[in-house]
Amino acid sequence: MQTIRLRISESVYSHLMWFLKRFSRSEVEIIRENDEFISVQEYLENELETIENGTAEFINLEQLDEKLETTIRKYED
Numbered sequence: 001m002q003t004i005r006l007r008i009s010e011s012v013y014s015h016l017m018w019f020l021k022r023f024s025r026s027e028v029e030i031i032r033e034n035d036e037f038i039s040v041q042e043y044l045e046n047e048l049e050t051i052e053n054g055t056a057e058f059i060n061l062e063q064l065d066e067k068l069e070t071t072i073r074k075y076e077d
Contacts, residue, residue, distance in 0.1 A: 003031075 008016060020028050031037070050056040059067070 001029075005033075 006016075017030075020030060047056070
C-alpha cells in the first residue's frame with residue numbers, strides 16, 4: 001500500500017473526502033494528521049536517526065527482563 005500526503009483547499013476538502021470514502025478501508029485508509037500523530041512521527045524519526053548515526057543505546061535481554069519485572073511490580077498492587 002502506498003501513502004500520499006496532500007495539502008488541499010477547504011473548498012475541495014469535502015469533495016475529496018466524499019470521493020475517498022467510496023473506497024473500502026482495505027483499499028484506502030484516511031490517516032488524519034493531528035498533534036499526536038505528528039508528535040509520534042517526530043519521535044520515531046529521531047529514534048531512527050540515532051540508530052542510523054550510531055548513537056542509539058541498546059539493552060540486552062537480561063536488562064529488558066529486569067525493566068519489565070520492575071514495571072510489573074510497580075503496577076501489580
